[in-house]
Amino acid sequence: MSILEPKIYATLLLLYAILVFAFIIYKLLARRDSKDYTELRARIVSWFYMITIFALGVYLNDIVGIIFLALISYLAFKEYVSLIPTRIIDRRIIFYGYLFIIPQYYFAYTQWYEMYIITIPVYLFLFLPFRQIWIGETEGFIGNTSKVYWGAMLFIFALSHSAFLYKLEPTEGITGPMMLLYLLFLTEINDVFQYICGKSFGKRKIVPKVSPNKTVEGFLGALVLTTIMAIALSYLTPFTLWESIAAGIIISSGGFIGDVVVSMVKRDVGVKDSGNLIAGHGGILDRLDSLTYTAPLFFHFIYYLYY
Amino acid sequence: MMLKSLFFTFIVKPVIILITGISIKNPQNLPKSGQFIIIANHNSHLDIMAIMSLFDSTVIRKVRPVAASDYFFKNRILKWISIHLIDIVPLDRSIKHAHSTHPLQPVYDALDQGDSLIIFPEGSRGDPEKLGRFKNGIGHLAKKYQNIDIIPIVLEETGKCLPKNEALLVPFIIKAEIKKPMRFKNYSLEIQDFVLKLEENFKKG
Numbered sequence: 271m272s273i274l275e276p277k278i279y280a281t282l283l284l285l286y287a288i289l290v291f292a293f294i295i296y297k298l299l300a301r302r303d304s305k306d307y308t309e310l311r312a313r314i315v316s317w318f319y320m321i322t323i324f325a326l327g328v329y330l331n332d333i334v335g336i337i338f339l340a341l342i343s344y345l346a347f348k349e350y351v352s353l354i355p356t357r358i359i360d361r362r363i364i365f366y367g368y369l370f371i372i373p374q375y376y377f378a379y380t381q382w383y384e385m386y387i388i389t390i391p392v393y394l395f396l397f398l399p400f401r402q403i404w405i406g407e408t409e410g411f412i413g414n415t416s417k418v419y420w421g422a423m424l425f426i427f428a429l430s431h432s433a434f435l436y437k438l439e440p441t442e443g444i445t446g447p448m449m450l451l452y453l454l455f456l457t458e459i460n461d462v463f464q465y466i467c468g469k470s471f472g473k474r475k476i477v478p479k480v481s482p483n484k485t486v487e488g489f490l491g492a493l494v495l496t497t498i499m500a501i502a503l504s505y506l507t508p509f510t511l512w513e514s515i516a517a518g519i520i521i522s523s524g525g526f527i528g529d530v531v532v533s534m535v536k537r538d539v540g541v542k543d544s545g546n547l548i549a550g551h552g553g554i555l556d557r558l559d560s561l562t563y564t565a566p567l568f569f570h571f572i573y574y575l576y577y
Numbered sequence: 578m579m580l581k582s583l584f585f586t587f588i589v590k591p592v593i594i595l596i597t598g599i600s601i602k603n604p605q606n607l608p609k610s611g612q613f614i615i616i617a618n619h620n621s622h623l624d625i626m627a628i629m630s631l632f633d634s635t636v637i638r639k640v641r642p643v644a645a646s647d648y649f650f651k652n653r654i655l656k657w658i659s660i661h662l663i664d665i666v667p668l669d670r671s672i673k674h675a676h677s678t679h680p681l682q683p684v685y686d687a688l689d690q691g692d693s694l695i696i697f698p699e700g701s702r703g704d705p706e707k708l709g710r711f712k713n714g715i716g717h718l719a720k721k722y723q724n725i726d727i728i729p730i731v732l733e734e735t736g737k738c739l740p741k742n743e744a745l746l747v748p749f750i751i752k753a754e755i756k757k758p759m760r761f762k763n764y765s766l767e768i769q770d771f772v773l774k775l776e777e778n779f780k781k782g
Contacts (some may be wrong), residue, residue, distance in 0.1 A: 353749035358737055361747040368748065455688060545750065546600055 272447040273329035281451055282329075283315060289314060298418045298429040310548030315438050317343075320548070320557070324454070329447060333379070339433040340375040344368065345554045348426040349545050353420070353535065353555075356512055359407050360414045363398055367422045370394050373396070374426055378433035395419060410472040415482045424531075424562045425555075431565040449572060452506040456518065460496040460525045467491025481533045490527055496522040508576055520571055521564045528563030532556075582634045584662040593630040593751070594658030597623070597738055606728065607631060612693050613726045613758070615640075616707055616715060619697035625663065627751050628695055628730055635721050641666050642695040643684055658751045664680040666694065681714060688722055697776065702741045716768035719761040721776075726758035729778040 272278055299454025300307045307440050337493060351364050351456035369530050370390055377386035433454065438446040468488025476486045501511065532555055536544060545553020593599055601607075616626055625642045632640055646667035649659040659665045666687045669680065679685070687694060696715060703709035719727055733752040737747075756778050761771055 345598075348748050348750060352598070352734065356737070356749075358740060361737055361740075361749075362745075365745060365747045545598075547598070 271330060272445065273325065276447070277448055277449070280330060281295050281455065281503070281506065282321070282325050285455070286318075288316055290512065292317075297381075298450050301464075306506070309550050313548075314547050315377070316550050328436070334380045334514065335436060335447075336375055336433055339378075339436065340371055342558070343371050343375070343426050343429045343555070345547070346429060346558050347371070349419055349547075349553050349555050350421045350425055350535070353539055353544055354417055354421075356390070356414065356417070359405065359412070359428070362405055363401050363415065363418050366394065366397060366401060367418050367426065370422060371426055375433050378430055379437055381434070381439075383434075384482050386430075386572070390422055394422055396522075400531060401574070425558075427523060428562045429558065431569040432561070433563070435569050435572070438572075444506070444508045448506040452503055452517075453521070453564060453568050454561070455503060456496055456500055456521045456527050459499060460492050460522045461493035461529065461560055463495045464488045464526065464529075467495070477530055482529055483513050484530065493519065493522045497523075507572070513575065517571060520567050524563040524567040525560035528560040530563070532559035579599075580661050581664050582638055585629055585632075585637050586729075589626050589699045593623075593626055596746075597627075597736055597748045598750040599627055599630065600630065600750050600752050602752065603693065604755060605630075606755040606757055608636075608693075608726065608728065608758075608771045609633075610636065611726075612639075612688070613728055614688075614718070614722070615695045615728050615730055616698050616775060617695065617732055619699050619702050620704075620707075620732070621739045621741070623703060623735040623739050623751065624694065624702075624732055625755060627732060627735055629663075631730075631753065631755075636693075640693045640695060641687060641693065643668055643687075643697075645670050645701070647671065666692075681718065684718065684723070687724065688718075689763065702778060704736075704741075706778050710778070711772050713768060713772055715775065716761075716772040719771060720768055721763045723762040726760060727775065728758050729756040729775065730754070731756065731779055747758070 273282070296307060296310050296314060299305075299310075324338075328335040347367055352365070356364065370393075373389050374386070377389060399411075402411055402415055410571055432450055432453065436450045437444045438449065440446070464484070465488070467490075468483060468485045471491070472483075472485030472487045474486040475482060476484050476489055497515055497518030500514045501519065504511075504514035504517075507514065507517070532544070535555075536542065543552030544555035548557060549556050551557055584757075603650060615628060625644075629637060629640060629642070641664050643660065644663075644665040644667065648670050649665055650656045650667065659667075666683050668683060684694065684696075698711035698715040699709035700712050713729075731752075731754040733754075734749040735751055737749050738747060738751065759775065764771060764774060766774060
């Protein structure tokens with residue numbers, strides 16, 4: 271029951287306070303002018319559900335928490351394989367992508383680092399082509415093997431770093447669930463900061479061909495604000511001041527890259543949102559895109575420094 | 578049909594939403610009440626589940642899929658499920674026209690007592706993700722019941738999730754596009770041409 275830890279429930283309450291604040295701003299905006307704010311409203315309401323589901327899923331029980339994180343990986347991978355063009359015959363190797371979620375999160379749960387870190391990068395990598403031999407379809411072999419492997423790396427392997435982080439041994443009184451909350455809080459609020467800063471004073475496009483809405487100003491503004499948040503929230507980590515500044519920079523810039531990488535996938539396929547699971551936000555990939563980069567980067571940062 | 582409502586609300590819907598997921602295009606075309614006939618392309622056993630998961634538990638009671646009795650009544654367990662949980666309208670494919678009862682009689686009966694139907698005009702599950710030719714039965718039905726809306730639902734990916742003759746389900750998000758309702762009387766067409774008109778809804782872009 272890590273939700274009973276003061277640092278965790280206080281931070282969750284802080285999140286709800288931010289949401290209430292955002293909702294008041296929405297109300298004021300909607301009253302002042304007649305622009306359509308229904309999407310903003312849907313976004314805020316969805317955040318409320320997401321935070322609540324996350325808090326209940328992850329902070330009540332360890333095993334439930336790992337299963338919950340595995341389920342998120344499952345939904346992300348499913349959205350990815352549904353988004354990209356695949357053929358009927360590819361379903362068999364896609365199945366093994368799904369299947370590898372189980373050992374991956376199991377090793378995260380048992381904290382067997384060596385197996386955890388090689389299961390997908392090495393064993394799935396070696397297994398998929400083998401399974402392809404067995405199917406015997408040579409046409410499109412390189413393309414579809416790579417597609418499945420790449421998706422498994424990003425949406426299972428990379429995302430599962432959150433699960434390994436969650437089960438880390440406490441260090442200096444700081445537990446895994448606290449560090450996970452730190453990572454997710456900063457990753458998501460960095461997205462929000464980029465959006466707000468970009469909208470408020472964004473001028474120069476940073477990656478015009480991929481995401482026309484992303485601006486240099488949005489990126490830099492979020493970098494500063496997220497780093498300030500990283501310092502403010504460092505009570506959830508064992509970090510010194512300089513380490514939390516570094517963590518802020520890693521999460522803010524990593525989050526930006528993850529976001530744009532998933533945008534590249536969506537551009538390639540020709541869709542705007544990856545799905546319609548979350549009202550106002552699009553699909554689950556639209557919410558997890560940044561985390562695909564921040565989870566492994568932040569994990570290895572902390573793992574190198576403290577383990 | 579209490580059992581059916583429970584089965585769909587607590588088993589089929591959660592399974593479809595969590596395991597595969599369903600993405601609905603034009604949900605506003607979905608009827609909230611009244612009598613209607615849904616026609617859809619047929620590639621998988623998931624098709625019936627996916628379509629029925631679109632409806633609320635109050636509507637679902639009166640929505641019955643038309644299905645071949647030689648397949649769905651082939652053993653006792655399947656028969657029990659088909660009758661009590663899915664509530665199919667059994668269609669006997671072996672009856673020929675020379676026989677005393679009309680082959681579509683059970684379908685007429687169901688419509689006469691006010692039920693809504695799900696019909697797969699291709700007949701049986703075809704090759705995955707390919708559209709087979711529609712049978713003329715749907716045209717005769719449309720002509721006989723000119724005041725009932727026919728709603729085409731285009732399903733994608735169900736054949737990839739669970740193709741014919743496969744037991745392994747591989748999750749993909751099912752796409753369901755709900756087209757505008759059609760009635761036979763609004764088109765001055767022969768039966769065959771109306772069937773072709775219905776088929777057009779399912780041809781890609």
